[in-house]
Amino acid sequence: xxxxxxxxxxxxxxxxxxxxxxxxxxxxxxxxxxxxxxxxxxxxxxxxxxxxxxxxxxxxxxxxxxxxxxxxxxxxxxxxxxxxxxxxxxxxxxxxxxxxxxxxxxxxxxxxxxxxxxxxxxxxxxxxxxxxxxxxxxxxxxxxxxxxxxxxxxxxxxxxxxxxxxxxxxxxxxxxxxxxxxxxxxxxxxxxxxxxxxxxxxxxxxxxxxxxxxxxxxxxxxxxxxxxxxxxxxxxxxxxxxxxxxxxxxxxxxxxxxxxxxxxxxxxxxxxxxxxxxxxxxxxxxxxxxxxxxxxxxxxxxxxxxxxxxxxxxxxxxxxxxxxxxxxxxxxxxxxxxxxxxxxxxxxxxxxxxxxxxxxxxx
Amino acid sequence: xxxxxxxxxxxxxxxxxxxxxxxxxxxxxxxxxxxxxxxxxxxxxxxxxxxxxxxxxxxxxxxxxxxxxxxxxxxxxxxxxxxxxxxxxxxxxxxxxxxxxxxxxxxxxxxxxxxxxxxxxxxxxxxxxxxxxxxxxxxxxxxxxxxxxxxxxxxxxxxxxxxxxxxxxxxxxxxxxxxxxxxxxxxxxxxxxxxxxxxxxxxxxxxxxxxxxxxxxxxxxxxxxxxxxxxxxxxxxxxxxxxxxxxxxxxxxxxxxxxxxxxxxxxxxxxxxxxxxxxxxxxxxxxxxxxxxxxxxxxxxxxxxxxxxxxxxxxxxxxxxxxx
Numbered sequence: 129x130x131x132x133x134x135x136x137x138x139x140x141x142x143x144x145x146x147x148x149x150x151x152x153x154x155x156x157x158x159x160x161x162x163x164x165x166x167x168x169x170x171x172x173x174x175x176x177x178x179x180x181x182x183x184x185x186x187x188x189x190x191x192x193x194x195x196x197x198x199x200x201x202x203x204x205x206x207x208x209x210x211x212x213x214x215x216x217x218x219x220x221x222x223x224x225x226x227x228x229x230x231x232x233x234x235x236x237x238x239x240x241x242x243x244x245x246x247x248x249x250x251x252x253x254x255x256x257x258x259x260x261x262x263x264x265x266x267x268x269x270x271x272x273x274x275x276x277x278x279x280x281x282x283x284x285x286x287x288x289x290x291x292x293x294x295x296x297x298x299x300x301x302x303x304x305x306x307x308x309x310x311x312x313x314x315x316x317x318x319x320x321x322x323x324x325x326x327x328x329x330x331x332x333x334x335x336x337x338x339x340x341x342x343x344x345x346x347x348x349x350x351x352x353x354x355x356x357x358x359x360x361x362x363x364x365x366x367x368x369x370x371x372x373x374x375x376x377x378x379x380x381x382x383x384x385x386x387x388x389x390x391x392x393x394x395x396x397x398x399x400x401x402x403x404x405x406x407x408x409x410x411x412x413x414x415x416x417x418x419x420x421x422x423x424x425x426x427x428x429x430x431x432x433x434x435x436x437x438x439x440x441x442x443x444x445x446x447x448x449x450x451x452x453x454x455x456x457x458x459x460x461x462x463x464x465x466x467x468x469x470x471x472x473x474x475x476x477x478x479x480x481x482x483x484x485x486x487x488x489x490x491x
Numbered sequence: 492x493x494x495x496x497x498x499x500x501x502x503x504x505x506x507x508x509x510x511x512x513x514x515x516x517x518x519x520x521x522x523x524x525x526x527x528x529x530x531x532x533x534x535x536x537x538x539x540x541x542x543x544x545x546x547x548x549x550x551x552x553x554x555x556x557x558x559x560x561x562x563x564x565x566x567x568x569x570x571x572x573x574x575x576x577x578x579x580x581x582x583x584x585x586x587x588x589x590x591x592x593x594x595x596x597x598x599x600x601x602x603x604x605x606x607x608x609x610x611x612x613x614x615x616x617x618x619x620x621x622x623x624x625x626x627x628x629x630x631x632x633x634x635x636x637x638x639x640x641x642x643x644x645x646x647x648x649x650x651x652x653x654x655x656x657x658x659x660x661x662x663x664x665x666x667x668x669x670x671x672x673x674x675x676x677x678x679x680x681x682x683x684x685x686x687x688x689x690x691x692x693x694x695x696x697x698x699x700x701x702x703x704x705x706x707x708x709x710x711x712x713x714x715x716x717x718x719x720x721x722x723x724x725x726x727x728x729x730x731x732x733x734x735x736x737x738x739x740x741x742x743x744x745x746x747x748x749x750x751x752x753x754x755x756x757x758x759x760x761x762x763x764x765x766x767x768x769x770x771x772x773x774x775x776x777x778x779x780x781x782x783x784x785x786x787x788x789x790x791x792x793x794x795x796x797x798x799x800x801x802x803x804x805x806x807x808x809x810x811x812x813x814x815x
Contacts, residue, residue: 158780159779161780161781161782162781163780163781163782164780289807290807293803354801447698456611456612469557473573473574473615474615476572476573476576477573477574477575477576478613480572480573480575480576480610481575481576481609481610481611481612481613484609484610485609485610485611488607488608
């Protein structure tokens with residue numbers, strides 16, 4: 129069994145760590161690229177969203193490298209993601225790729241099914257070993273988040289352009305290489321040192337932007353045209369409403385780890401505007417936008433793939449929140465376009481708007 | 492004469508303007524981009540140089556529009572800014588207290604909301620170009636009238652016919668039907684203006700609070716039929732500034748004034764650039780499967796800029812060469 133899984137930003141680092149800890153042969157698909165997108169758009173249904181097409185492209189590319197089994201998360205509506213695994217599997221079958229599919233459904237609805245699937249994946253490994261593997265993966269996810277957060281802070285403040293990016297890439301590579309808890313602890317330390325060593329201007333005033341929206345396009349830089357990096361270069365410090373480890377804590381550990389942002393808190397904040405689950409992260413997008421506004425962020429950017437229903441609901445509610453708090457909100461919809469100029473113009477204009485507003489307020 | 496140059500390099504046209512120290516437009520040059528932004532910028536600057544009195548001093552240059560980076564590198568710009576900021580700056584200067592800017596150009600349209608002189612919100616057309624100038628251009632050509640006459644004829648309408656405005660394709664087929672039914676030309680043109688305004692307000696202006704003073708600018712603001720249609724739809728008076736079609740360039744010049752003052756000198760390379768040899772070319776980087784199209788600009792044989800690479804391998808290389 130040679131296992132593969134779809135890309136979503138740096139997700140491959142913890143997932144690969146966890147699966148290898150279980151002793152599995154893992155094939156990480158090549159990083160999402162124009163080629164991935166071309167494959168996905170060719171074989172995927174035209175009306176499916178961008179994440180679907182990238183997933184599909186990932187699987188084809190992983191198959192070319194010898195993968196024969198797909199591990200993917202499931203879900204249960206209203207977001208269409210819940211049936212993506214099955215549809216993608218059917219398309220692959222039509223194309224003549226004979227790949228096994230293991231779908232991990234959310235534990236709150238299908239616990240026994242989930243455990244059976246994990247058993248299928250882990251073979252005769254003990255539950256204790258499986259638990260250790262999950263813990264190792266979670267630790268990696270947290271370490272990746274730390275590195276991402278450090279980079280988000282350093283990017284707008286770096287003195288030599290590009291320094292943060294170099295340190296960030298190197299730090300992630302170190303975390304990826306670690307195969308035991310001991311090595312991981314060492315890598316965490318080195319990664320931290322690397323990012324702390326980036327020369328920054330501590331006193332620089334930067335605008336703070338909160339990113340909300342659909343999880344895939346939020347976490348995957350290829351799909352959002354490297355938005356975080358562009359914003360950093362434009363002098364904006366970015367915070368994101370979802371980080372990998374938070375998502376794992378929420379959905380796999382059911383909120384057991386304390387002191388983290390949870391769905392519950394976001395939904396509480398969304399209450400005045402939206403009291404119902406609308407699928408995906410629609411409700412969280414509204415709630416987290418409120419949280420960012422209350423925390424004094426200068427602006428909020430919502431990002432989602434074209435045709436994403438839950439986020440369209442959120443988009444239509446955000447102006448109301450904006451009227452109450454006065455925090456500017458901009459929505460960026462991503463699809464198959466790879467020309468970055470249009471997105472850059474909008475980001476630049478938005479950062480300008482925030483900077484001038486901030487100047488006027490402080491003067 | 493001392494002053495600042497503003498250059499707006501759009502997809503369809505290039506506007507070059509010269510303002511004096513007080514921000515008053517002295518010269519305005521309009522050129523078609525014709526797919527060769529560099530040559531046209533060089534040509535425009537040469538013409539400007541000829542028009543300005545001898546001994547004029549350029550204290551700063553600003554660029555904007557989709558070709559702003561390319562133009563900025565060529566001329567040595569003090570400010571390279573996006574169209575939203577440029578338009579907002581210019582209009583605030585011309586119409587103090589402006590709260591809403593409606594801008595419709597050849598290929599794009601935008602709305603900018605300002606409060607207390609600061610931009611608080613904006614939107615640009617994303618998925619559809621139905622509400623833009625090129626559509627009007629095309630329909631005028633189909634009806635065999637010149638685009639300058641479009642607005643005047645539309646004003647002669649007594650009752651505008653209803654034309655579907657959500658999509659340019661729908662609009663065109665609906666228009667043809669009305670035409671074949673025998674509706675009059677002025678009524679069809681007025682209906683087209685109304686459809687365009689509806690489309691603009693529903694797409695670009697969606698969810699925005701439109702408060703007066705409302706300023707309408709961009710190439711389409713020349714069309715009196717459109718002005719009238721906006722006034723009817725918004726029930727507000729619409730102002731059109733005197734240099735409505737070069738506001739982006741005016742904003743770029745004003746921004747150049749700001750940043751040149753901060754820096755203390757200008758980065759402008761001088762009018763001599765009109766005679767330099769620039770070459771642009773692109774190549775596909777094969778470093779990874781992204782196959783980025785890297786664009787490279789050379790000035791008399793030396794590389795002065797590269798962009799288009801996602802990883803920064805090529806663009807950073809130029810930056811490092813420059814520092815050393």
